[in-house]
Amino acid sequence: xxxxxxxxxxxxxxxxxxxxxxxxxxxxxxxxxxxxxxxxxxxxxxxxxxxxxxxxxxxxxxxxxxxxxxxxxxxxxxxxxxxxxxxxxxxxxxxxxxxxxxxxxxxxxxxxxxxxxxxxxxxxxxxxxxxxxxxxxxxxxxxxxxxxxxxxxxxxxxxxxxxxxxxxxxxxxxxxxxxxxxxxxxxxxxxxxxxxxxxxxxxxxxxxxxxxxxxxxxxxxxxxxxxxxxxxxxxxxxxxxxxxxxxxxxxxxxxxxxxxxxxxxxxxxxxxxxxxxxxxxxxxxxxxxxxxxxxxxxxxxxxxxxxxxxxxxxxxxxxxxxxxxxxxxxxxxxxxxxxxxxxxxxxxxxxxxxxxxxxxxxxxxxxxxxxxxxxxxxxxxxxxxxxxxxxxxxxxxxxxx
Amino acid sequence: xxxxxxxxxxxxxxxxxxxxxxxxxxxxxxxxxxxxxxxxxxxxxxxxxxxxxxxxxxxxxxxxxxxxxxxxxxxxxxxxxxxxxxxxxxxxxxxxxxxxxxxxxxxxxxxxxxxxxxxxxxxxxxxxxxxxxxxxxxxxxxxxxxxxxxxxxxxxxxxxxxxxx
Numbered sequence: 001x002x003x004x005x006x007x008x009x010x011x012x013x014x015x016x017x018x019x020x021x022x023x024x025x026x027x028x029x030x031x032x033x034x035x036x037x038x039x040x041x042x043x044x045x046x047x048x049x050x051x052x053x054x055x056x057x058x059x060x061x062x063x064x065x066x067x068x069x070x071x072x073x074x075x076x077x078x079x080x081x082x083x084x085x086x087x088x089x090x091x092x093x094x095x096x097x098x099x100x101x102x103x104x105x106x107x108x109x110x111x112x113x114x115x116x117x118x119x120x121x122x123x124x125x126x127x128x129x130x131x132x133x134x135x136x137x138x139x140x141x142x143x144x145x146x147x148x149x150x151x152x153x154x155x156x157x158x159x160x161x162x163x164x165x166x167x168x169x170x171x172x173x174x175x176x177x178x179x180x181x182x183x184x185x186x187x188x189x190x191x192x193x194x195x196x197x198x199x200x201x202x203x204x205x206x207x208x209x210x211x212x213x214x215x216x217x218x219x220x221x222x223x224x225x226x227x228x229x230x231x232x233x234x235x236x237x238x239x240x241x242x243x244x245x246x247x248x249x250x251x252x253x254x255x256x257x258x259x260x261x262x263x264x265x266x267x268x269x270x271x272x273x274x275x276x277x278x279x280x281x282x283x284x285x286x287x288x289x290x291x292x293x294x295x296x297x298x299x300x301x302x303x304x305x306x307x308x309x310x311x312x313x314x315x316x317x318x319x320x321x322x323x324x325x326x327x328x329x330x331x332x333x334x335x336x337x338x339x340x341x342x343x344x345x346x347x348x349x350x351x352x353x354x355x356x357x358x359x360x361x362x363x364x365x366x367x368x369x370x371x372x373x374x375x376x377x378x379x380x381x382x383x384x385x386x387x388x389x390x391x392x393x394x395x396x397x398x399x400x401x
Numbered sequence: 402x403x404x405x406x407x408x409x410x411x412x413x414x415x416x417x418x419x420x421x422x423x424x425x426x427x428x429x430x431x432x433x434x435x436x437x438x439x440x441x442x443x444x445x446x447x448x449x450x451x452x453x454x455x456x457x458x459x460x461x462x463x464x465x466x467x468x469x470x471x472x473x474x475x476x477x478x479x480x481x482x483x484x485x486x487x488x489x490x491x492x493x494x495x496x497x498x499x500x501x502x503x504x505x506x507x508x509x510x511x512x513x514x515x516x517x518x519x520x521x522x523x524x525x526x527x528x529x530x531x532x533x534x535x536x537x538x539x540x541x542x543x544x545x546x547x548x549x550x551x552x553x554x555x556x557x558x559x560x561x562x563x564x565x566x
Contacts, residue, residue, distance in 0.1 A: 052546040059531075060555055064562045095438055098404040222466055222492065225520025236492060243495045330404060334438050335488050335499065337469065346470050348486065363470040363488070371523055400546060 016040050022385065024053050030127065030389060031396030035373075042381050047374045054400035062360040066326030067093055068167055070360065075161040077362055078398035080123050083109075083116040083152075084340040086165035089360075091246055092336035092347040093167045096329050099298055103290040105169040106248040111182070111285035112155070112164060113247075114278040118189070119148045120341035121271050121278075128268070128390035129200060132209045137199050144192050147185050154178055168302035169295035179286060186282045193275050201272070210264040214376035214388035217262060224375055225368040228343020229274065230392050232258045233266035240339040251288075252281050264391040271393075274341075301327050326355030340365055342393050364398040407437035417441050418463035419489070419498035426456050432503075440499060447502040450485075451512040451538075454500070457489060458517055463496055465489040468514070471524035473532045477558040482506030483534055487514070504534060513539040531556035 017040050024032040032053035038046040058077060062070045074089045075082040087109055094101065101109075126141030149159040155174050156164040164171050200206050216226070221234040231238065239256040241249045257273035259266035295302045303322055304315035321327075331353040337346045343365030350359040369392040376388045414420050414434050420443055423431050430449040435442045445453045457465040470488040481503040489498050502511055513536035514521045525536040526545040533554035536542055544551060553560055 052544075052548075055546040057555060060560075060562060098438075223519050225468060225518065238492050238495075244497075332407075332437055333442070333499075334440060335470065335497070337490075337497075344469060344490075346488065348470060348472060348488070350474055359474045361470070361472040363472075367523060368520065371520055 044377050047377045051399050054396050058401045066355050072163045078395050080120040081116045081341050082162045083112050088338040088345050088347045090165045090167050092334050092349045095334045102293050104292045105294045107285050107289045109247045114281045117278045117341045124393045131386050131390045189279045213264045213384050215263045224372045226372045227365050227368045229267050229270040230369045233270050234262040235260035252284050264387045267391040328355050366394045366398040407435050409435050422460045442499045444501050450502045454514050454517045463491050463494045465491045467492050468518040468520050473528045475558045483509045510535040
């Protein structure tokens, strides 16, 4: 019979904690998040996130591209809300250029951005509920998400990596029949949210997993840099769409859901309420969409129409110059913050007056929220870590860039 | 909308709560200020950055209680080479300000603001990882995104885009 060395036996008696790896290939970590847990029995003593598995150096790549070539890179950062990324980057560059965007493009941006929020929240709701053992919701959510992806495909030709917003407006006019499809979806969707809520909001098994779990006070949330629904779930009333309006959000009426409980339940309720508010914004956008062009009148920045490019010499020259040399942007720097589904997404763009950005930095909301995880989980059970990860809605592409 | 020329005159900018508070606290640490494209940038003397952040956070009139972003810019080959950039947000007053500190290219270091905002932890580690700027007083200054045994700092301008092969 093998004998343990006496030292090991002595240590086993005193050393109560065990280090456990969760992830990076664990399905409930929503990507390649690795958490190093120090546990005492089933209680978390310490939690340390380890990130960087998806780091592809997008910030460095941006510095080697023309301004307009960066747009497709931004899709790939937070891949659940590509349009919000497009929007933030385009707004930042437009601010650097001092470019005015036509009203129709602004309204379309608001509408698509809210559809993106719904799309992202549906993925969150489905996976969060599945992590907690409610399988059915996932299938319901992905049914509606599919409708939204079809709408995205209709306007941009792409389901996920849309690159639909461009510097100076939109890539294309929306096709015929698009608004009718959006209208049909928007009329149906509140009933779908009732379905999800019917499965979860009063469900005692779900409530036991979320109520009072992973609590965070408002002071902690601010100090640790929480943002979006994670911050609003702790009772801090901030939403950039209302407080620092961009791309015409000041023309829309919506409420900002705030809860004071600070637990997984509060974050769940904030997001579900946001689904209803977002579809309200889509309805308002549909009702009042103005007529006109979807691209700014800036021939040196915005690519000409295909038809004009083939028939007019001047348009052909501009097209050739933008494609081969890019366009120069006056030197300066801007920070543009946008309320993404996960919170404040910020793009810090520095220009040195050339056709390539000198520095592009993305401030990702998931990156900010991830730092709150340790505070939420320490002292709680391993099963609560799963609930907490779901409740902050991490997207690893956004964290690692 | 044509771009308005930037305002760099400190006197004209004093109405902004952040600059007013900083000048009232210690005018000598404010090196320069610029109001450009509706955004205020204040250059702070590097040794006083942590204190300046703490002063702004605890300002009773307009508390800049939220660190929105912390990053750096490499101005290689000019000197001072690095600029560390802090974006602060006042949640009660919805005001923003950008603070900057200039650092030399030769072993750049600045005091950590993790004691002011614990959220600075990841941001400072990222800047350390990708730019090689040291943050003194940081509780856990290690690489964050790159592997621990990585050589070089990828976001420096003298680091090739394709990497070293």
